[in-house]
Amino acid sequence: xxxxxxxxxxxxxxxxxxxxxxxxxxxxxxxxxxxxxxxxxxxxxxxxxxxxxxxxxxxxxxxxxxxxxxxxxxxxxxxxxxxxxxxxxxxxxxxxxxxxxxxxxxxxxxxxxxxxxxxxxxxxxxxxxxxxxxxxxxxxxxxxxxxxxxxxxxxxxxxxxxxxxxxxxxxxxxxxxxxxxxxxxxxxxxxxxxxxxxxxxxxxxxxxxxxxxxxxxxxxxxxxxxxxxxxxxxxxxxxxxxxxxxxxxxxxxxxxxxxxxxxxxxxxxxxxxxxxxxxxxxxxxxxxxxxxxxxxxxxxxxxxxxxxxxxxxxxxxxxxxxxxxxxxxxxxxxxxxxxxxxxxxxxxxxxxxxxxxxxxxxxxxxxxxxxxxxxxxxxxxxxxxxxxxxxxxxxxxxxxxxxxxxxxxxxxxxxxxxxxxxxxxxxxxxxxxxxxxxxxxxxxxxxxxxxxxxxxxxxxxxxxxxxxxxxxxxxxxxx
Numbered sequence: 500x501x502x503x504x505x506x507x508x509x510x511x512x513x514x515x516x517x518x519x520x521x522x523x524x525x526x527x528x529x530x531x532x533x534x535x536x537x538x539x540x541x542x543x544x545x546x547x548x549x550x551x552x553x554x555x556x557x558x559x560x561x562x563x564x565x566x567x568x569x570x571x572x573x574x575x576x577x578x579x580x581x582x583x584x585x586x587x588x589x590x591x592x593x594x595x596x597x598x599x600x601x602x603x604x605x606x607x608x609x610x611x612x613x614x615x616x617x618x619x620x621x622x623x624x625x626x627x628x629x630x631x632x633x634x635x636x637x638x639x640x641x642x643x644x645x646x647x648x649x650x651x652x653x654x655x656x657x658x659x660x661x662x663x664x665x666x667x668x669x670x671x672x673x674x675x676x677x678x679x680x681x682x683x684x685x686x687x688x689x690x691x692x693x694x695x696x697x698x699x700x701x702x703x704x705x706x707x708x709x710x711x712x713x714x715x716x717x718x719x720x721x722x723x724x725x726x727x728x729x730x731x732x733x734x735x736x737x738x739x740x741x742x743x744x745x746x747x748x749x750x751x752x753x754x755x756x757x758x759x760x761x762x763x764x765x766x767x768x769x770x771x772x773x774x775x776x777x778x779x780x781x782x783x784x785x786x787x788x789x790x791x792x793x794x795x796x797x798x799x800x801x802x803x804x805x806x807x808x809x810x811x812x813x814x815x816x817x818x819x820x821x822x823x824x825x826x827x828x829x830x831x832x833x834x835x836x837x838x839x840x841x842x843x844x845x846x847x848x849x850x851x852x853x854x855x856x857x858x859x860x861x862x863x864x865x866x867x868x869x870x871x872x873x874x875x876x877x878x879x880x881x882x883x884x885x886x887x888x889x890x891x892x893x894x895x896x897x898x899x900x901x902x903x904x905x906x907x908x909x910x911x912x913x914x915x916x917x918x919x920x921x922x923x924x925x926x927x928x929x930x931x932x933x934x935x936x937x938x939x940x941x942x943x944x945x946x947x948x949x950x951x952x953x954x955x956x957x958x959x960x961x962x963x964x965x966x967x968x969x970x971x972x973x974x975x976x977x978x
Contacts, residue, residue, distance in 0.1 A: 524553055531563070540571040558587030562594040565601075574601040592621045596628055603631055606845035607877045608638035619648075626655040630662055637665065638878070642672045653770075660771045664780040667767035674760035678958055681753040685746045687952040689719025690754035695957035696728070702792040709734045711954060719747075779808030786818065795822040813843040817852055824856050832856045840869075847879035854886050863893050881910045885917050892920060897928035908940075915944040 531546035547564035554560055565580035581598035584591060599614035612635035618628045629652040636645035649666040656662060681691055692715035700708035709732045715725045717737050729736055771780045786801030802819045805812060816839035823832035836853035843849050850873035857866040867890045873879045884907035891900035904921040911917065918941035925933035 520553065524550065527553075531567075535567065538570075540567050543567040544571060556587060558584045558591055558594070561587060562591055562597070565594055565597050569597050569601055569604075572604075574604045577601045578605075590621065592618060592625075595621060596625070599628075599635075600631055603635055604845070605877075606638075606843070606847065608635040609877070611635045612639065623651075624655070626652040626659070626662070629655070630659075630665070633665060633669070637669060637672075640672075642669045642676070645669045646673070658774055660774045660778055660780045663767045663770040663774070664783065667764045667771070667784070670760045670764035670767060674757050674764065677753055677756040677760060681750065681757060682955055682958060684753060685750045686955045687718070688746060688750045689715045689717075689722060689725075690750040691952070691958065692718060692954040693722060693725055694754060694757060695954040696725075699957060700728070700732075705732055707957075708732065711957065713737045714953065719750075779805045779812065782808065783812075783815070790818065790822055793825075795826050798822045799826075811842055813846065814839070816842060817849055820852055820856060824859065829856060829859050833860060845876060847873040847876035847883070850876070851880050851883045851886065854890075855882070858886060858889055863890050866890055867894075881907055885911075885914070885920070888917070888920055888924065892924050892927075895927070897924045900924040901928060901930070901933070913944050915941050918944060 527546045527550050531543050531550065534540070534543035534546060544564065544567045547560060547567055551557070551560050551564055561580050561584035565577045565584060568574075568577035568580055571577075578598055578601040581594035581601065584594035585598070595614050595618040599611045599618055602608075602611035602614060612632060615628055615632040615635060618625070619632055622628065629648045633645040633648035633652065636642070636648065646666060646669040649662055649669060652659070652662045653666060678694065681688075681694070685691060692711050696708045696711035696715060699705075699711060709729065712725050712729045712732070713734065713736075715722065716729065719725070720739055726736065768784050771778065771784060775781060782801045782804040786798045786805060789795070789798035789801060799819060799822050802815055802822065805815050806819075809815075816835045820832045820835035820839060823829075823835060833853070833856050836849070836856050839846075839849045840853060850869040854866040854869040854873070857863075857869065866886065870883055870887050870890065873883055884903045888900045888904035888907065891897070891903060901921065901924045904917055904924060908914065908917055908921065918937045922934050922937035922941060925931075925937055
C-alpha cells in the first residue's frame with residue numbers, strides 16, 4: 500500500500516450547492532480512505548464511483564478511482580479512469596503512472612512506455628516509475644535505455660532486489676548484442692575464440708575451454724591473458740600461429756564491450772545476493788545460470804524454489820516449461836505453460852511457448868488455439884509464424900503454411916529447419932519453383948552452420964528458447 504502514499508484525494512470545490520451534498524461527499528471520501536487502508540478495493544471503487552458522479556469534472560477523483568481499479572486488477576477499467584483523469588488535468592502524476600502500469604499489466608509495452616515517460620517527466624524522483632519504464636523498455640528490446648532507468652531506480656532504492664535483477668538482465672542482453680556484433684565482424688577471430696573459452700570455463704567445461712583458448716592464441720598471439728589461462732588450466736602452448744588480421748582494433752573494442760557488460764551484470768546480480776542470498780531473485784539468478792549452461796535439472800530445482808518464494812511471479816512457469824521440455828518432460832512442461840498463461844494472460848510469448856510444447860505432443864488443435872490467441876495480443880514473438888506454418892502443414896493447409904513460413908523467414912533468414920518446412924509446403928502446394936528455392940536455402944544455411952568456427956558455435960545462442968527436435972529435417976515425406 501506504500502504506492503498509494505503519493506495519491507491524494509481531491510481538494511473539493513468550496514462552492515458546492517448545499518451543505519447536505521458536502522456532508523455526503525465527506526462521508527464517501529472517508530469511506531473510500533478506510534476501504535483503501537484495509538485493502539478492500541471493491542468498496543473503495545464503489546465509493547469513488549459515487550464521488551465521481553457527484554463531482555464529474557474532478558480529475559483527482561478519477562485518478563483515485565483508477566488507482567483502486569488497478570489494485571483490484573481490473574486493468575482495462577483502471578486505464579479508462581486514468582485517461583479521464585488526464586483529460587481533466589494532464590499535469591497530474593498518478594494517472595500517468597497508473598495508466599502506464601495498467602498497460603504494462605496488459606502486456607502493451609509501447610503504450611505503457613509512453614505514459615510512464617510522461618510520469619517520469621512530471622515526477623522524476625519516484626523509483627517505481629523509473630523501474631516500470633525500464634521493464635517496458637526491456638520488452639521493446641531497448642536495453643541501454645532500460646539500464647539508464649534502472650540505474651536511477653537503484654540509486655533511489657538500493658535495497659530493491661527487483662531493480663538489481665532487472666539491471667543484471669539488461670547488461671546480459673547488451674553483452675549478447677555486443678557478442679553478435681563481434682561474431683559478425685570477426686567470427687573466426689581470436690577474441691571470439693577467447694570469449695567462447697571464457698564462457699565455457701565459467702560453466703566448468705574446462706577441456707573445451709582449453710581447446711578454445713589454444714585456438715584464440717593461434718589467432719592472436721598478442722593476447723597475454725589467453726596464454727596465462729592456458730597455463731593455468733595445465734595446457735600446452737600452441738606453436739606460433741598466423742598473424743593477426745586487420746580487424747584487431749575492432750575485435751578488441753567489441754570484446755571490451757562484451758566484457759564490460761558481463762562484469763556489470765555480475766555486479767548487479769551480486770547486489771541481489773548481498774540483499775538476501777535466499778530470496779526468490781537470488782534463486783532465479785541461479786536458475787537462469789543453470790539453464791544457460793544446459794544444467795536443466797538444477798534449473799528446475801531453482802525455479803521451483805522461486806515459485807515457493809513468489810508463487811505469482813510472471814515468467815517462472817515459462818522458464819520451468821522450457822527447462823522441462825529440453826529434458827523431454829513434455830507433459831509436465833505443458834502444465835507449466837498453462838500455469839504461465841494463467842499468471843500472464845496478456846503476454847503473447849506465454850501462448851507461443853505453450854504452442855511449441857503442444858506441437859511436441861502432436862496436439863495441433865490446442866497449439867493452433869494458443870497461436871490464434873497470441874496473434875491478437877501485443878508484440879507476439881516471430882516464432883509464432885513458424886509454429887503456425889507447422890500447424891498448417893500438419894492440417895494440409897499448404898498455402899497458409901507458405902504464407903506463415905515466409906513471414907517468419909523474412910526475419911529469421913538463416914533458420915534451415917524453417918526452409919525445410921517451406922520446401923515441404925511448396926511441394927504439396929504444387930509450387931515446384933518455390934520448393935527448389937527453399938531447398939537451396941535449406942542446404943545453404945545447413946552448410947553455413949556446419950562450417951561455422953568452433954568459437955561461433957559455442958557463442959551462438961540465437962533461438963535458445965526454441966527446441967527443435969530435428970525430426971522435420973530427418974524424416975522422409977510420407978504424406
